[in-house]
Amino acid sequence: MKKFILFTLLVIIAIGSQSFSPTAPQASLKKGQAVYETYCISCHMEDGNGVPSAFPSLVKTGNLTDKNRLVKIVLQGVRGPIVVKGEKYDAEMASITITDQEVADVINYIRNTWGNKAPLMNVSEVALAKKAVVKGYQPY
Numbered sequence: 001m002k003k004f005i006l007f008t009l010l011v012i013i014a015i016g017s018q019s020f021s022p023t024a025p026q027a028s029l030k031k032g033q034a035v036y037e038t039y040c041i042s043c044h045m046e047d048g049n050g051v052p053s054a055f056p057s058l059v060k061t062g063n064l065t066d067k068n069r070l071v072k073i074v075l076q077g078v079r080g081p082i083v084v085k086g087e088k089y090d091a092e093m094a095s096i097t098i099t100d101q102e103v104a105d106v107i108n109y110i111r112n113t114w115g116n117k118a119p120l121m122n123v124s125e126v127a128l129a130k131k132a133v134v135k136g137y138q139p140y
């Protein structure tokens, strides 16, 4: 009997984790979209393409691979020259005050929308990224 209960429990856990795991990433992307629409869309635009020579595109630029850099850009802002799709930007983006969870969600959203593809990050990676040294990064 004990074995049967244990087995049933394991089955329930297995089914439970299976039905939950695919929804978790989707939830992060959905929340990330809401963060993007509140804090980013005015400059980087709904389609992520920004405004050429004013606000850089976030679509397939090859610039979103370093998640530590992205965390710093969102939370501490960024300035100085960057090249996006062959165009030089030398402006400033002010820091944005949101929670670590919102940072993870919005980064997951921009890295997995408009044809972009990258692994999802979680909230503990945001905490680590804040401490990380990022080469060439200049805070606002």
Ligand code: HEC
Binding pocket: 035, 036, 039, 040, 041, 042, 043, 044, 054, 055, 056, 057, 058, 061, 063, 064, 070, 073, 074, 078, 079, 080, 081, 082, 083, 084, 089, 090, 091, 092, 093, 094, 096, 106, 107, 110
């Ligand atoms: C007021 C306008 C504005 C808002 C709002 C804004 N950005 Fe930016 N963003 C900029 C500008 C301008 C730059 C380029 C800065 C530079 O020249 O160094 C930039 C740069 C970036 C970059 C670096 C792009 C690259 O190719 O290296 C990322 C990533 C980014 N923004 C993401 C975001 C996210 C995510 C949000 C919302 C949480 C956001 N931005 C909100 C104006 C904005």
